[in-house]
Amino acid sequence: MKEYGRLVFTVCYSMTGDYFQSEDLAQETFVSAYRHLDSFDGKNEKAWLTRIATNKCRDFLKSAANNKVKPAEDEVFAAIASDGQSPEEALLSADVRERMLACCRKLKEPYQSIAVSYFLNEESPQDIARRTDKNVKTVQTQIYRAKAMLKKLWKEGSA
Amino acid sequence: MSGNERKEIHLSDQMIEMLKNGRLSAEEKQRALLHIGECDLCAQSFAESFAERDLIPLPPQFAEGVERKMSRLRITATPLSLGRKLLQNSGEDPQRTSGGGSAEDRRRANVPARRTEGSLEPGRRQTPQEKKREYRRYSCRVAVAACVTLIMLFSGTFTMSMSALSQSRVLNPDLSMINRITQDLSDFSKEIIHWEVRNND
Numbered sequence: 001m002k003e004y005g006r007l008v009f010t011v012c013y014s015m016t017g018d019y020f021q022s023e024d025l026a027q028e029t030f031v032s033a034y035r036h037l038d039s040f041d042g043k044n045e046k047a048w049l050t051r052i053a054t055n056k057c058r059d060f061l062k063s064a065a066n067n068k069v070k071p072a073e074d075e076v077f078a079a080i081a082s083d084g085q086s087p088e089e090a091l092l093s094a095d096v097r098e099r100m101l102a103c104c105r106k107l108k109e110p111y112q113s114i115a116v117s118y119f120l121n122e123e124s125p126q127d128i129a130r131r132t133d134k135n136v137k138t139v140q141t142q143i144y145r146a147k148a149m150l151k152k153l154w155k156e157g158s159a
Numbered sequence: 160m161s162g163n164e165r166k167e168i169h170l171s172d173q174m175i176e177m178l179k180n181g182r183l184s185a186e187e188k189q190r191a192l193l194h195i196g197e198c199d200l201c202a203q204s205f206a207e208s209f210a211e212r213d214l215i216p217l218p219p220q221f222a223e224g225v226e227r228k229m230s231r232l233r234i235t236a237t238p239l240s241l242g243r244k245l246l247q248n249s250g251e252d253p254q255r256t257s258g259g260g261s262a263e264d265r266r267r268a269n270v271p272a273r274r275t276e277g278s279l280e281p282g283r284r285q286t287p288q289e290k291k292r293e294y295r296r297y298s299c300r301v302a303v304a305a306c307v308t309l310i311m312l313f314s315g316t317f318t319m320s321m322s323a324l325s326q327s328r329v330l331n332p333d334l335s336m337i338n339r340i341t342q343d344l345s346d347f348s349k350e351i352i353h354w355e356v357r358n359n360d
Contacts, residue, residue, distance in 0.1 A: 001222055006214040007206060013215055014179050015192070023218045027225045031232065047202040051195065054202065058192040061185075093215045122219055 001030060004046060008053045015057035017158055019096060020151045025060060029053045103153040104146075111146040118143050119150070170194060170201045175208050 008029050012022035029052045033040075040048055097120065104115040117123045117131075125143060129136040170178075170191060177183050178191050195201045218224075 001225065005217050005221065007209060009217055009221070010209050010213065010215045011206070014209075017181075019218070023221065023224070026217075027221065027228055030225050031228045034229065035232070044199055044203060046206050047199045050202040050206040051197070051199070054192050054205070055196040058189060058196060061192075062189065093213065096215050118219055122216075124219070 004049050005030075007046070008049055011050060011053045012057055013096065015054070016060060019100065019154055020147070021060065025056045026053065029056050032056070099154070099157065100150075103150050103157065106153055107146060107149055111142060111149065114139065114142045115146040115150060118146070169198065170204065172204070172208070175201075175205055178205075179208065 005026070009022055009026040012025040012029070013019065016022050016025065029049065033049055033052055100119055101116070104112055104119065107115055114128065117128050118125070123131075125136055125139045128134075128143075129139045132139070174183075174191065178188060183191060195205050
């Protein structure tokens with residue numbers, strides 16, 4: 001997971017465009033990989049995990065009918081000669097971070113500061129509780145609620 | 160098209176970039192993902208198309224989330240052991256592993272084991288009959304609690320109304336008979352007076 005976790009998550013995010021859904025899909029990828037280790041020939045872990053992640057994304061897109069592609073715009077871009085390098089290609093991680101920050105700013109306190117600390121600064125609930133002098137359980141509950149709100153905001157932002 | 164010819168048709172780098180940038184139609188995207196899900200070569204190319212700088216940091220507590228999902232499915236191994244197991248070679252052909260393989264695996268995966276009144280045996284899942292029994296027990300407990308609450312609530316009100324009724328009997332005695340007797344006596348005395356007057360006339 002340390003070696004391929006980011007890759008799997010990035011694959012899921014690039015296909016779905018949804019940060020939290022990608023998290024679920026990436027986690028399910030590793031669970032599925034472990035459950036079906038017997039079917040792995042041991043030759044190419046990267047490709048194998050990518051295949052699983054791709055299938056998970058495909059199933060999700062099929063079931064949710066969630067498609068971020070806009071055919072009208074695609075036709076325009078397809079007509080433009082391209083050598084495979086897109087001038088609009090931005091760093092995925094920077095894009096995700098900006099969007100997450102924008103969503104966090106829409107939250108009210110104390111959820112805003114909790115969300116920024118947890119999702120962007122990557123502080124653990126224990127560290128947040130120690131810093132803010134709150135109960136760990138309280139912080140975890142607030143993180144849970146903030147996550148639910150961010151999921152909605154992220155989807156609204158994608159729509 | 161023969162099977163061999165089909166196997167040689169892979170996704171080009173351009174196609175992969177278009178897939179990543181969201182420039183494919185929904186149908187094309189599904190077809191591309193289907194192919195990547197079945198082809199090691201294209202999956203490798205797809206994975207390698209993501210530069211190191213493009214990789215997004217994992218969400219917080221990602222590994223804990225994986226552990227939670229595994230424990231729900233009653234898998235005892237930790238994510239760390241996944242790395243060790245990946246080094247083993249079973250010798251079987253790679254199969255499509257999305258969604259947990261067979262439909263039975265998927266159904267099992269979607270039915271997490273729940274705790275019963277006794278402790279849940281490790282690796283054991285509840286049968287439908289056990290679930291029904293547990294639901295009935297829970298309903299009975301809720302019904303009994305509701306009844307007790309209602310009894311406690313209304314027993315106080317009943318006592319109050321009884322005491323109010325007994326107070327009203329003491330305060331309002333029945334004097335109608337006495338009033339009638341008084342009236343009769345008064346009428347009789349008036350008649351006597353009238354009779355006296357008529358006789359004297």
